[in-house]
Amino acid sequence: MPERKARLDQLADRAKFIRLETVRLSKIAGAGHYTSSFSAAELFAALYYSVLNYEPADPRWADRDRFVLSKGHAAIGLYPVLADVGFFAPSELDTYTRLGSPFGDHPDMKKIPGIDFSSGSLGHGLSIAVGMALGGRIGDRPYRTFCMLGDGELHEGQVWEAANAAGHYRLGRLVAIVDRNKLCIDGFTDDVMSVEPIEDRFRAFGWQTHRVDGHDLDALLDVFDALPDAQDGPPQLIVADTVKGRGVRLMEYNPDWHVGNLVGADYDNVIAELQAGLRPLEAAK
Numbered sequence: 001m002p003e004r005k006a007r008l009d010q011l012a013d014r015a016k017f018i019r020l021e022t023v024r025l026s027k028i029a030g031a032g033h034y035t036s037s038f039s040a041a042e043l044f045a046a047l048y049y050s051v052l053n054y055e056p057a058d059p060r061w062a063d064r065d066r067f068v069l070s071k072g073h074a075a076i077g078l079y080p081v082l083a084d085v086g087f088f089a090p091s092e093l094d095t096y097t098r099l100g101s102p103f104g105d106h107p108d109m110k111k112i113p114g115i116d117f118s119s120g121s122l123g124h125g126l127s128i129a130v131g132m133a134l135g136g137r138i139g140d141r142p143y144r145t146f147c148m149l150g151d152g153e154l155h156e157g158q159v160w161e162a163a164n165a166a167g168h169y170r171l172g173r174l175v176a177i178v179d180r181n182k183l184c185i186d187g188f189t190d191d192v193m194s195v196e197p198i199e200d201r202f203r204a205f206g207w208q209t210h211r212v213d214g215h216d217l218d219a220l221l222d223v224f225d226a227l228p229d230a231q232d233g234p235p236q237l238i239v240a241d242t243v244k245g246r247g248v249r250l251m252e253y254n255p256d257w258h259v260g261n262l263v264g265a266d267y268d269n270v271i272a273e274l275q276a277g278l279r280p281l282e283a284a285k
Contacts, residue, residue: 018077021080023270032259039214048082053144068147070129070150071125072107087114127165152183173230183253199239
């Protein structure tokens with residue numbers, strides 16, 4: 001349908017925008033978490049331009065959907081989206097990580113409109129999201145709570161305590177999204193500690209699970225559109241299979257680019273590659 005294609009084209013354009021802005025902001029800072037943002041670019045685009053219910057003019061609107069970025073180091077890809085949809089002026093991002101700027105490597109909910117969770121040490125986001133979902137139930141609010149985790153966070157025991165609590169309380173308006181990019185700061189996630197089978201583990205705690213290509217916007221919209229919206233029901237898990245560094249050939253599947261800095265011709269080449277749009281993936285090395 002023409003409307004669907006237009007929607008997908010817009011989301012693909014915004015995912016490209018997220019990647020380009022991640023590179024630009026990293027240049028301001030002198031380093032950045034390129035790859036963690038690139039793996040989540042389509043997820044950010046789908047959420048903020050098609051799924052989440054929010055009001056940029058009223059960032060603390062009581063009935064807004066909550067978004068918890070548990071993998072907070074990907075905030076460099078989220079900030080441009082918040083500016084683009086109107087939470088603050090895009091020009092404010094020119095101060096990224098500079099002394100006195102509200103925009104740090106991890107987001108601060110007390111300083112940045114549109115941020116619902118101040119992250120730092122990883123592994124805490126799902127617990128916070130469980131609390132938000134419980135608050136919505138107690139307050140009889142219609143909002144949903146979305147939490148994006150990196151797959152490396154599944155090494156943390158606190159994540160599984162939160163998963164157990166969410167299933168026990170049947171938090172049907174809680175949606176966890178695992179960015180399954182298969183890499184963490186210590187290397188390949190499953191070399192550090194196996195996290196599969198993710199879906200079976202969450203189902204054992206009472207969750208309903210879904211698995212999707214996290215870079216396929218059409219498939220992502222189908223999954224998000226089909227999510228149930230019941231206050232009392234199983235919490236929802238989306239395992240999004242992604243590629244860390246997606247969109248830049250030298251970064252894809254490369255554990256050396258968890259944090260990095262592009263300079264000179266490398267910077268220009270990456271910008272040109274991203275401007276050209278996503279190309280077919282090569283096989284993992």
